[in-house]
Amino acid sequence: MRSFRRRPLLLPALLCVLVMLVARPTEAMGVGDGDELGGGISAQVEQLYEDAALATQQYEAGRQEADVRRAQAEQAQALLDGERQEIARLHEDLGRMARAQYRTGGGLPVAAQLILADSPDALMRGQHVLVQAHLALAGSVARSRRAEARFAADEAKAKAAWQALEQRNIELAAVKDTIERKLEQARGQLQGQAAASVAAGSCRGSVRLHQPTTKSTKPWVAPVETYVLSAGFGSGGDRWVNRHTGQDFAVPIGTPVRAVGAGRVVSVSCGGAFGIEIVIQHPGGYYTQYAHLAAVAVDQGERVDTGQWIGQSGTTGNSTGPHLHFEVRVTPEMGSAVDPVPWLAARGVRLT
Incomplete structure (x- = not known):
């Protein structure tokens, strides 16, 4: 089994958000003509920034969730290690019990035990010990088998979970790459238009960007949010x-x-x-x-x-x-x- 101590996980919920973003029409997120959006490439860059902001927010939440999942994974690993130790102890107990029965005559036929017994009481005591030993041996065998089955089930479950998470990681990386490529291309087009306007000495006019969904409650803010x-x-x-x-x-x-x-x-x-x-x-x-x-x-x-x-x-x-x-x-x-x-x-x- 592969160890649980792997690189940090990315939140599967972020994958859903980003897949939804990538699934948007090209006009909304891609780098197309898009002049009907009221700002052409400016509106596209703005939309991509909104998408990136949402992705960042979800990713930060995902990192916190990943920490929780990692702690759970480490706890599960400790439990599996404990189960391995329990199975090893049970096997030792089985061997010890088998040896003890052999030494105490557990393998003698009943007729032989009757002949060799010193008294009826000794015979009854011997039979009682043998019955208890057989019961203990059978119980240990059953516990060992249950522990092995539980361990196998836990190991299979953990392996399946890790495979699913790794697949989501691959898909998430592809989605993020797509967004980044689109944003980089859109930035280049936006700067190209701006440089042409400056060279001509004539601004293209204002573009009506979609404003933030929540207005500032403070009288003053920094000119950019992240910098x-x-x-x-x-x-x-x-x-x-x-x-x-x-x-x-x-x-x-x-x-x-x-x-x-x-x-x-x-x-x-x-x-x-x-x-x-x-x-x-x-x-x-x-x-x-x-x-x-x-x-x-x-x-x-x-x-x-x-x-x-x-x-x-x-x-x-x-x-x-x-x-x-x-x-x-x-x-x-x-x-x-x-x-x-x-x-x-x-x-x-x-x-x-």
Whole structure:
């Protein structure tokens, strides 16, 4: 039997979710024409991100369930080991009992026992011992057979369960590969369209992304949900004339970008060092900028809520890789930026 101590399991429930996602029509998840979706490739990337978010959520739940299953498997292995030891002990008992009967005359015929017995009482005692020994021997044999049968059944059941889980692992890996390939292809097309718009100096216009199902209950949020902080405010480098004027968030192309707070869109532009960018005015006299985007989902003059998706990240303009450049300004124009990290922290958003 193969050991239960194998690599961690993936939750079979995630397989069902991902199979359902892959089974969606090509127009919803694939990389086709899809212009009727109200945003073409932007909408497709958004849908794939939603699918990926759901898959991630299910996968995290699956990891916890896998830990439980692994503990159960280790417990089952311990039980099987105990059954093996029990069978070995029973076999030892059988051998010991057989030897004891041989030594005490268990194999003598009744006539011989009558002749050799010292007295009727001794004969009765001898017969009683023999009966008890036979009963004990028969009971041990029965227990041994039951233990062996139980062990064989448990071993077969465990083997079947592991084979089923391994098959699900194979299918799950194939499903995940399909989603990842589609998302990567869609990202490439989205960035290609964005680069063409920036080169032409004309934005393609806003695409209406499906907004998050739950609205933020906080007045301020981070501009992207999952990220890695890269270049910070005031950093030096060859790409900036003086110092870096914002905080960069390293995220893949197409990541939904959120308005950090409620406000009004005062600028949507294409071209220049920032590529495709959005500037939002917030109450209190501050402005936030979101740059190097691949697509925008709002129009100039539009009011936005906290956490609303306003665009998708990219690598347009003066950018060496996919990321979001985020600034906080005291005017809508470049040159009035303040450090966004303590600014957000003062509003309850701590970047990590």
